[in-house]
Amino acid sequence: MVSTPAARAEDVPDGVPPPPDGPTVNITVVWGDLVEVAADLHVTGHYQSVVPDAAELALDRAISAGPRPLITEHNRLGWIDAQLGEVTYFPCREGPVRAAAVVGMGPMGTLTERRAVQMYASLLGEATALGHVATMATVLIGAGAGNLSVGGAARALVRGFAAALASANPLAPTPRLTEVLVVEVDRLRAEQLLLALTGAAKDQKRLSVTPGLREESGGRLFVPSAAVYALAALSGLVRPAAGGPVPREGAGPPDRAGPSAEEALRTVLAGFEPGIREQVREQLAQLAAVRHTDLTLTVRGPIQAQDDSAPVRMSVQTGPGALRWAALTGGATVPERVALVDTDLLRELVDRLTEPTVEDAQALPEMLSRFVVPTEFQRLLTDDATVLLELDRDTASVPWEFLRDAQQVGGKKPEPLAIRTQLSRQLRTTYARVLTEAPATGELCALVIGDPGDPQQGLDLPGAREEARQVADQLRNLGVTVNLFVGAANSVRKPDEKPARRLDVLRALLCGGNDIVHYCGHSAFDRSGTGRRSGWVFADGLLTAQELGRLDRPPPLIVVANACYTARTGAAEPAGPPDGASLVADHSPWGNAQAALVPSLADEFLCIGVGHYIGSAWRIPDDQGISFAQEFYRHLFRSGPSEDPRTVGAAVRSARKALYEKRAEDDWPDGGQEPQRWSAWAAYQHYGDASDPFVPPADPSDAQKKG
Structure with missing residues (x-):
């Protein structure tokens, strides 16, 4: 090239x-x-x-x-x-x-x-x-x-x-x-x-x-063009009766309409009321004077399957007191538009939709769509095609997964966009990606890390251990070679489990040729923006993307970071990870520290060439974290003909939908509902190309099971 x-x-x-x-x-x-x-x-x-x-x-x-x-x-x-x-x-x-x-x-x-x-x-x-x-x-x-x-x-x-x-x-x-x-x-x-x-x-x-x-070969006549030619031909049938002009040579319609042609037109129009029938004849006669090459019609055809539809790509960038939007679809490009927004209102909206209450999760998503999305862009928020959001570090803090179709007024509210279609994010950055290709080894390898925090500092997460074990078992059953690390060195583990020491995990990352990395535990990110203190929390320090930058082999294809307890601080929680690095930054563009968590970590991993980063933006109940992971990998490896295509975006959508449909199953004793359970589906953010196909080296159903 x-x-x-x-x-x-x-x-x-x-x-x-x-x-x-x-x-x-x-x-x-x-x-x-x-x-x-x-x-x-x-x-x-x-x-x-x-x-x-x-x-x-x-x-x-x-x-x-x-x-x-x-x-x-x-x-x-x-x-x-x-x-x-x-x-x-x-x-x-x-x-x-x-x-x-x-x-x-x-x-x-x-x-x-x-x-x-x-x-x-x-x-x-x-x-x-x-x-x-x-x-x-x-x-x-x-x-x-x-x-x-x-x-x-x-x-x-x-x-x-x-x-x-x-x-x-x-x-x-x-x-x-x-x-x-x-x-x-x-x-x-x-x-x-x-x-x-x-x-x-x-x-x-x-x-x-x-x-x-x-x-030449391959030329076609699409629906709008066919409609133009059909109308031009019909106009020729009524031209003599209406006194219309004779068409130019080669235009298509005949110079005269014989009795049979006129009778055919009468048959076509017979079902209309007399007044409408005369209007149709008049319009067709006028159409005969128009050269068909000057006509343009827009005809909306049947909705295509998502795997055949052109993705809708939207760019959202920050400006002084405004958001700058642009969009590209299979049928139209909307040049840049500036949406003026009140920063204080947007800050409050982002704050209330980040780990929201049940009431806010029900009431505010429609406002998000109407308040920050320009009118001409709202019509693009449908389930016709995959949606790719190109964001900067500021707009990435907005919980776009809550977007809804703002064009529908009244009646039953549609499901959120991220449930109805594949929705993913891409960060606009200036970094250079790793210029390598993954070797075709004939097998998939996964690195699974669970609960590496120091229990003596209160950073142990039993739910993260269980998720890591279940993910490892599921991937093994799907034919993936799994390298599992569970718990800190000073924690209690099962006899056959390796401790999650930072050096050992880094060696597995640098030398293991992993296609998938699944992490369950605490995370931290750098408030200074340098990336030096952004990464995953281990008992003996942080494992940052800076260490991963030394990869001389292709980086992982997919990173799933279910760091569901990372983005929360408070008096009841531990003071912080080792060396004084705080669990979350104390500043974000919209005033909510945890809103900037996943974008910051995703940026660090994407800059070294990771293809997909999937992370949770707030706390997720343990069982829902496990459910998301299980549905994600099930769909990724076992997509059937009745499901979405085998793409990373489709697997994320399927996992979100599984949580969305179960969000109200467990009510509190007083009749209320648990906020984290109600909106857990929206916490998962996917950075990468949603339409990127997942192509395993071999069919997992035929692969030899590896322990």
Whole structure:
């Protein structure tokens, strides 16, 4: 994989006519599937840190041989910088796609038409400089997700290409690249694209557009386009009777409608009331005067299964007295919006939803959705697709797991979003991930640590011991090799259990090749933000992510930290872990120390390359901690056809749902309900890509059981 420098605004002349002589490029609009069109180089766009979808995902699958698509995996590992105009190349296997690349689009929600001009100028300049590329196939980058209109993206392409050709060195050899194929899979959008490019390039001297569409395999007619063509055809049936104009040649509808056609239309309209029937005929007659390529319809089709739906990615960043939002979905990009919020109100809301009372857990989630989520983003909070929240360290303190569908008014309240769909978090940081790949060993290994705190300081947790033992037994039964450490060296253990000494656990982490790490015990995090005192509490000190940074082998794929008693301080609790490090910080952006606990610890582990960090943000009853872990691993390893797909996000959702459905089973003697039991499902935060597939080396049902 090779990256080129990103484009700069000053590199693109604006409004400067090209000299009369120099390289030229012809643009051909192709109706077909990008990966089935032969070319020397195939290119799509890529937003920073956004999971590939649509054309990029199709290209990813075309060049990938393993279960994890190549571009998706590079994105997960943070190897694609995707600065505006930066081109990243990928190797290809045999087939129509000989060479593949993605061009950076910058952060989602920021691609304006002017920035798109810079991106296209960088792309063409890079492609012509390669020397061996004669034809390049691409899509209309910037319009596929709705960020720009077809016309705006077409103008950006033409202006960017013209700028790149104008800046070419006149003394350099003539570039081989003379043909750019702009591929569109939908027929109507392809015609719209042809019209837009033809109009944008009409005054260009070095750019030409091939008249008419070129048809290749894989082209489709989607529901909106089919509706347009169907309405245009119906309009032709009533045109003679209504006195409408004759369509242009090739438009589709006939010049005249015979008796049989008119009778067919009468049959279609017979079920309508007379007044409505006449209105329909009138509208169809008017529609006949409109060229079908100028029409745009939005038709909502059936909800796709979650494993086939494009994820909804939302970015929430802090600003002065405001939250800055952006969103990217499979059908639309919502550019950045600023939601003004009262910091004091938000601080109180975060505080009351962090380990909330039953009353607050019932009443405040809808307010959270309406108070902090802009209106145009609220409609995206549905169960149609996976939701990925990209957060900074401040917004990560907000308990987003409580989000609900704020669009439904009255009636029965829907389940929280995190119960109805896969919801995960990703931290926006500047760290570099570990640049290694996990070896295919043919078996999964897990490190399980339970109750490593010092009992003499009151840091022993019997429930954590039991959870560690049950998790170890469950993983062994699923075919996983387990290394179990239970209790501090000065505690009482079973004869066959190894004590959880910090040095021994670190050795297992550094040398054990673990795929899963499950920790049950106390945690601490660094109030200074340096990360030096963030980690897990052992009787002989803290085990921090700083020690794990010395990993010379791939870090664990999944870390589950059920540190359910970490985020609570008070007179009845111990003074703190060894060396004076407090169990929680005394400050967070919203005034609640424990709200910042999991984001802080997750950041330390994610920065060394851990793929997924799952932690509890407040105290969880022992039995519910065990229930969450058991359901999480059961789903992760044994997902059946009737369940969500085998992804980490689906396993987290399944475990949350198991706790949610049992939240009111155990009432207090006075008739009330235990707060921690009522909202335990929302305490679990998942940092990582919810759609990341879990691909064990072998089917656990066939694996040899290992002790």
